[in-house]
Each structure stands twice: as C-alpha cells, then as structure tokens.
Amino acid sequence: MGMVLAGGEGKRLMPLTLDRAKPAVPFGGTYRLIDFCLSNLVNAGVRKIAVLTQYKSHSLDRHIAQLWRLNPLLGNYIATVPAQMRRGPRWFAGSADAIYQNVNLINDEQPEVICVFGADHIYRMDPQQMVDLHLQTGAGLTLAGIKVPVAEASAFGIIDSDADGRVSGFLEKPADPPTLPGDPKHCYASMGIYVFSTEALLDAIETDATDESSKHDLGGSIVPLMVQRGRACVYDFADNEVPGSTTRDRGYWRDVGDLDAYYDASMDLVTADPIFNLYNLEWPIYSWMPVLPPAKFVFDEDGRRGSAVDSLVSSGVIIAGGTVRRSVLSPGVFVHDGALVEDSVLMDSVVVEPGAVVRKAILDKNVRVAAGVHVDAEDAAGRGFTVSARGVVAVAKGQVVDAR
Secondary structure, three states, X not given: OEEEEOOOOOHHHOOOOOOOOHHHOEEOOXXXXXXXXXXXXXXXXXXXXXXXXXXXXXXHHHHHHHHOOOOHHHOOEEEEEOOOOOOXXXXXXXXXXXXXXXXXXXXXXXXXXXXXXXXXXEEOOOHHHHHHHHHHHOOOEEEEXXXXXXXXXHHOEEEEEOOOOEEEEEEEOOOOOOOEOOEOOEEEXXXXXXXXXXXXXXXXXXXXXXXXXXXXXXXXXXXHHHHHOOOEEEEEHHHOOOOOOOOOOOOOEEEOOOXXXXXXXXXXXXXXXXXXXXXXXXXXXXXXXXXXXXOEEEOEEOOEEOEEEOOEEOOXXXXXXXXXXXOEEOOOOEEOOOOEEEOOEEOOXXXXXXXXXXXXXXXXXXXXXXXXXXXXHHHHHHHOOEEOOOOOEEEOOOOEEOOO
16 A cells, blocks of 8 residues: 655745645646656556545645546555544644544555655655565565765654664754764655555554654654664665666656755756656656647747757647747747747746747746846835745746736
8 A cells, every 4th residue: 555645835845836835736737746656666567555635635636536546446546535634623733643533544445565755855766676576575664765864864764774674763854974884974864755654654653653752753753653662674766677778767766845946856857968868768757748739839030030959848838939049938838029938837828929028937737927127136025925045036927928
C-alpha cells in the first residue's frame, strides 16, 4: 500500500502556494509536483494509494480525479483523503498524526508493507527495489538516503548508519554531521521516502500519539523512535536502477522547496542536455493533458518573427511575433508581437502583450503582462512582487501587470 503525504503548505514557495497545496504546484509545463511521486509508485506496481491532503487541496483533488483513475476492477485506486477528524475535532498535527488519523485505511487493506512518500520532489525511482531490500533486512523502517556533500548537510535530516546499512542515529539539520562509512566528504540525507512494515508503523504511531511533547512528525518523531528501537535501515538511492535511465540522470532528486530550487530545476529542463530526462518513456511521468490544439509560431518577417529556442513549449501555446529563449511555456500561453520572454517559467494561460519583456521570472496561471511592461528583478520591488534570494521574480496567479 502507498500513503502519499500531500498536505504541505509550502510557505517557502509563496506566491505559488498562495492558492494551492505545494504538491499541486505546476512543473515542467504539463506536470504537477505530485505526478513524479505517483508515477514512480504506479510504475513499480504500487496501485493502492491514499493521498493524505489538508492545505488548500481543491486543485490537487481535481487533478487526481481527472488524471489518476486506476482500474477498480483489479482493486486499484488513488484516493485523496482529507482530514476526517476520526480522532477528534482537529486537523492533522503533523505527518505522523495524518497517518494515525487514517489508520482505518490501513486496517481495511491489511498490507504487509506500506510505502510512505512525500509528494513534492522531482525524481525517478523504482520503489520495488527499496521494498525488496526492506524485506531482506527484516527492518521495521527503511529510509531512502541520498549522498550529499558535508557542506550541504545542515539543510537536511541526516542518517547515521554503519557499513551494513543499519541506522544508529538521525539528526535534523546538524552543524557537525556524521559522514558515510569510508567516505568522510559525504553524508546520507533523508529523502522523505519511507518503507514501513505495517506492524512497526502502527506500533510507532500509536506510541507517538500518546506523547504530548511530540511534534507528531515522521522525520522528527517516528524515525528517531524507530532508530532508538534498532529497527531502521537505510537504502542507498544511488543503487536504484530505473529502466531507461542514463549515467547522467541516475540518482537525480531535487527538493524544490523554495523559489530558487524550483527555478533551477525548471531551467535544467530547457538545456540541451538536461540532467533530468523528461523523455524517458521506459519509466514515464504521467500527467493530465488538457484538450488543446498544437503549439503555433506565426509571422516570419524582419523584426516580427515568432520563435522559441532552448525552451519547452506546451500544447495551445501561440507565439505571435514574439521571442522566447530558455523558458518553460505551459499550455495556453500567448506571447504577442515584439514581446520578449527569457529565462522564465510561464504557467497556464499567461498572456504577454506586445512589446512586453519578461526576464528571470515565474508567472503563475492567468497572469497578464500589459504592453510594453517589464517584469524583472529591477522593476519587481516597486510593484510588491516576490523576489527570491537569487533574483527570481514570482508573480501570483491571476495578476495583471500594468504600466505604472
């Protein structure tokens, strides 16, 4: 059974999460963040999946209802599960509490193993290989770990393990992290991907629920409890073999938790040789495709030429005499005569009017940039737009950017 934790508020991704849960944030033109996790589970044969939601979940619920309909004849399903207050009149207090409040789902299925995955990372993985290791070791919990340089360890939960993979410690964002056996330059960072034996998970969340001092969080509460009991092992993500993968994209995993990380992952997609390969059809990433006509590029005159280079261009896009470079254009975007879009992410139905310029920006759905207006870091501060630490401008859904 799969349980996907999709209730994240995603404050560091504001304003993209102003009107939606973090797992519902669009990515790569035609995907949502949750599509990567669900595609990995479904491709691996995990097809009884509960998606636990909470924060502004309407667009996420609708996306799953439209796209992720598995065959019920075979008992398969992907179901969104909001906080049902089965344990009292309260919302989920944390990721562990989310599972605790939905124990009935586990009791209904009686699975031997439960895959508990975060919903908002960009990666390819075959979870079955991790499940196989979990069953071989007899552990109660297996954590997926990815190697990161010691200098980056303070941004992650760090796994302390021996050469056999047994976990002896778990530290949240340590200043002095434990390194890998035989490799003093790297640490194991937790990826928010867990495989539990059902009995171990149920016992741990029952124990945690009675601890009033607990944060009721999987990483902060349940994992340390399992480590303390000596029942945790680590799975090295580098060992995962995904069909169709290459040496370049093997082991790719990104936590797009803030605007700069989201922007960097998006810009990787438009390079000539991206690290993450969207075109691996042996392990597809599924998404819902709107019914739209093909993309269209019109006008071929000096000074008035519709063109896009080093860019992802989705269905329904019209580039009418404008220029697009190194950008991601989602379905229904319209770039008018003489407009320029560079190094940017434009979500569904954004309109860039004649002569407007958009540089190093993320424009959420239905934004309209008026004729002749510039959207970049230089102009953003005076307009009240969000600007990231590295100068990426983010404009919230539905805004009209007019001339001053």
